[in-house]
Amino acid sequence: MRNYNLILTIIALFIFVIISCNGEKKLETKEVSKEPLSEVKGQASVKAAEGADPNALEVAKSLDDFSTLVVAIEAGGVQDALVNVGPLTVFAPINNAFSKLTEGTVETLLIPENKSQLAFILKNHVAPSNYPINQLKKEAKKGRKLYMASGKYLVVEHKADGIYVGGTKILKTVQVSNGWIHVIDNVLVPQE
DSSP states (O other), rough: HHHHHHHHHHHHHHHHHHHHHTTOOOOOOOOOOOOOOOOOOOGGGSSOOTTTTHHHHHHHHHHHHGGGHHHHHHHTGGGGGGTOOOOOOEEEOOOOHHHHSSSHHHHHHTSSSOOOOHHHHHHHHHHHHHOOHHHHHHHHHHTTEEEEETTTTEEEEETEEEEETTTEEEEEEEEEEEEEEEESSOOOOOOO
C-alpha cells in the first residue's frame, strides 16, 4: 500500500510539472541597439503603435498653438518626461503666453547654458498625478495645492468663471494617453 501511494504521488507530481511547463510563456528577445551611448535617444524617440492614443508630447507637437512650448521642451531636454506612462497633468501654455514674458526672456532661456533653468520652469507645468478638471475642482474646494515636478506647489482655485492654477485660468482640457493637458495662457514661472 505504501508503494502504491508513493507511485500515485510521483505520477501526480509528474503531471503537475508537465502542466506547469506547458503554461509558461516564452520570453521574447529584442535586439540591443548597437549605437554608441551618446547617440541613443530617450523614451520620446520611441514611436507609438499605429492607432494608439497620443501622449502629451505628441498632442503638443501636433498643434500650432504649442510650437513655442515644444521648442522649449526640446531645448530644456524634458521631452522624455512628457511621454512616460503617467499619469501626469500638463498645464500647457499657448504661444501667446510666452510673448507675455519680459522681452528677451524666451531667447535667454533657450541658450544651452540656461538649460537647467528652462527645465526647472517647464517642470513647474507638470503635476505627476492625474488631475482631470473634476478633480481640480475638488482640490480647489479642499483648499489644496498641487505638487509639481519642479518640487514647487501651485494653488488651485475655483472661481466664478472657471478653474485657475497658479493664478492662470484653464482655457481648455484635453485627455491624452498618459494623463491630461490643461491649456493655459500664462507661463507658470516658479517663485524663488
